[in-house]
Amino acid sequence: MRRLVLIILGLAWLLAAAAAPASPAASADSLVAPAAQDAPHGEAAEEGIGGIVKEVMQHHLTDSAHLQLPLIPEIDLSRLRIPLPFLDGVYRATREGNPLVSWMVQSEDGHAYLILSKHLVFMCLAIALLLLLLLAARRSAGSAAPRGAGNLVEAFVVFIRDGVVLPNTGEEGRPYLPFFLTVFFFILTMNLLGLVPFGSSATGNLSVTAGLALCAFGMMQWAGIRAHGLGGHLKGLMPHGVPLFVAPILLPIEFLGMFTKPFALCVRLFANMMAGHAVIAAFMGLIVVPVLALTNVPVAVAIGLLELFVAFLQAFIFTMLTAIFTGSFIHQH
């Protein structure tokens, strides 16, 4: 369990770096003018019901530099930036040349910062909640019959271990179990946070899912290299018994396949979470039409319940597919 916590922290750091790209644009937007004020003189079609629905959807779906919580005034997150003094030199040196570094940090005064955004805040909240839950679960570790949080976590852990990871990777996958459990719990918590009022799901941000998929990609390659060595791992691109003349076609396809798998993971999670929230927001946005409100609210509630299922399903699917792909690299054909 301690390893699990450590891996969560590591993953969180990677993701914090991955999720930051969305924020510079968002904060720049908020500096110029709120998007809603821009709209009227842009197009006339923006007004009316369509405009309201669109505004609700965009506000609900996109990352922003502002955090809205009940009872307290709106928080401007672009002020709460975290200085990264150890990157100051790197940033200055590579400011022009290296887009990767300038994505991670933003600087008007020559210093490097990690900028917070709404999704980043909710991602950190997910990490904090998970840490609390897992530390609470640790208290009953070792006892024959876990209670409370330990019981809750154990039910999930056993399900993921015996139902998802080990059947797909075999016994060789056991050392990688902490990774899969971390991914499952992390995605699940982020998904569920989007269903809480005033919440937002960080998995509805392409940068976050890309970070997760990058971790999954690393996991697959690492497992393959650990099992067969680097040479053996690459040899797995060319299955046994395949005639040599198909190699020019097969090799590029297999090689691309290595990358399309995590890419599909990334887009699937992102699209599922975003589409679900878009549908809810669209129905909730139509509430401004008095007659439609009678039917829209029940429909939005029903879709909210469906989203609750999807939140679990997508965390499960991400873990399951990562386990299947990792298993296919461990057990080459």
Next chain:
Amino acid sequence: MENIGLIGAGIGAGLVALGAGLGIGRIGGSAMEGIARQPEATAKIQTAMIISAALIEGVALFGTVVCLLAVLK
């Protein structure tokens, strides 16, 4: 003429739903049949069903995202 893109996005979203519905419907139907024939394999069939449904859903959502981009452009 500018709004013709919106019609395209609407038709596209409809086609996506049609394709995904057909695909997931076939999976669900076959899974039902399989479970009816072999009730003891229910758990395995359900897992495989959910995975293939998620794969189809993923492709459908790619399409949905493209349609959404066309509208929100």
